Amino acid sequence: MIIRTNRLGKRYGPRAEWAVQEVGLSVRAGEIYGFLGQNGAGKTTTLRIIMGLIAPTEGNVELFGRPAGRGRDFYARIGYVPDVPGFYPQLTVEEHLRMHGKLIGYAGKDRTEETIRRLSLWEMRATKAGRLSHGTRQRLSLAKALVHTPELLILDEPTNGVDPAGIEQLRQLLLDLAKQHGVTILLSSHLLGEVQQIADRVGILHRGRLLAESGLAALEQQLKSCIDLRVSDVRKAVVLLEQRLELNDYEVREPDGLIVHVPADKAAGIARTLIGHGIDLHEMNVRQGTLEDYYLRLIGGEAQ
Numbered sequence: 001m002i003i004r005t006n007r008l009g010k011r012y013g014p015r016a017e018w019a020v021q022e023v024g025l026s027v028r029a030g031e032i033y034g035f036l037g038q039n040g041a042g043k044t045t046t047l048r049i050i051m052g053l054i055a056p057t058e059g060n061v062e063l064f065g066r067p068a069g070r071g072r073d074f075y076a077r078i079g080y081v082p083d084v085p086g087f088y089p090q091l092t093v094e095e096h097l098r099m100h101g102k103l104i105g106y107a108g109k110d111r112t113e114e115t116i117r118r119l120s121l122w123e124m125r126a127t128k129a130g131r132l133s134h135g136t137r138q139r140l141s142l143a144k145a146l147v148h149t150p151e152l153l154i155l156d157e158p159t160n161g162v163d164p165a166g167i168e169q170l171r172q173l174l175l176d177l178a179k180q181h182g183v184t185i186l187l188s189s190h191l192l193g194e195v196q197q198i199a200d201r202v203g204i205l206h207r208g209r210l211l212a213e214s215g216l217a218a219l220e221q222q223l224k225s226c227i228d229l230r231v232s233d234v235r236k237a238v239v240l241l242e243q244r245l246e247l248n249d250y251e252v253r254e255p256d257g258l259i260v261h262v263p264a265d266k267a268a269g270i271a272r273t274l275i276g277h278g279i280d281l282h283e284m285n286v287r288q289g290t291l292e293d294y295y296l297r298l299i300g301g302e303a304q
């Protein structure tokens with residue numbers, strides 16, 4: 001196991017609420033782990049504890065099979081992209097990378113150049129960080145995290161403020177690092193669709209607690225297809241679903257929406273029964289369940 005947290009808990013003060021509680025997540029070698037949760041769920045807090053930047057109130061962290069430490073050896077094996085990356089406005093892109101390389105005990109010129117090219121920063125290598133756009137600064141932050149060839153990459157909401165082309169580039173980069181170079185990746189995000197495209201496993205954090213941890217392939221197998229309906233009489237439709245069709249796995253979306261979780265081949269029967277009992281079907285749409293459906297059901301359908 002590359003990362004294991006044991007019953008992690010954090011309060012930011014003796015009388016404060018628990019920001020995270022009893023979090024036990026495990027990240028395996030070579031996988032991309034999507035750490036999902038709404039704003040304020042406790043993702044940043046957890047990642048900062050894993051990085052040794054703040055101390056947990058309870059519990060502990062194991063990294064690379066050993067209790068986590070703070071020495072240079074430990075940081076040299078990890079690349080970290082914080083939620084709000086810090087910069088020296090007067091230093092250029094290249095100077096940032098050289099300085100970071102030195103701090104971490106790595107100062108290879110070739111590697112610095114390779115990283116600059118890889119992150120499409122070559123044109124900007126002599127530009128001061130204070131003059132870079134937000135998206136370019138995000139790439140610089142990623143370059144800093146990668147310049148020393150880490151085994152583990154931890155990214156806190158790396159797509160914040162990045163445009164669609166940048167997100168696609170990041171996705172390809174992360175997949176390449178994990179699949180071609182064996183880098184283990186822990187990535188926090190609230191963009192479920194993005195995570196579904198690249199993660200091998202996901203952990204879902206809600207109000208400081210890890211509600212679920214699951215392989216994505218297994219999850220997708222389990223996710224039933226959904227039938228989205230808009231009907232003239234939701235209450236009557238619900239009675240018919242339960243009593244005539246014995247379908248109990250559904251959600252009502254007021255005022256006229258219904259989501260029924262069933263195999264797609266039930267759709268025709270549902271339509272026949274509803275129409276046969278005088279209900280108008282304004283809309284009917286059959287689709288495969290998504291990570292978002294699973295997530296919303298798990299957290300009880302609370303809005304973002």
Ligand SMILES: Nc1ncnc2c1ncn2[C@@H]1O[C@H](COP(=O)(O)OP(=O)(O)OP(=O)(O)O)[C@@H](O)[C@H]1O
Pocket residue numbers: 012019037038039040041042043044045046083
């Ligand atoms: N330095 C701090 N002092 C006091 N409370 C804090 C501090 N940092 C975070 N918190 C609180 O801890 C809880 C979890 O916050 P955290 O930033 O870890 O969540 P998050 O999932 O990363 O959210 P976001 O996606 O908005 O960054 C929140 O209630 C937040 O207000």
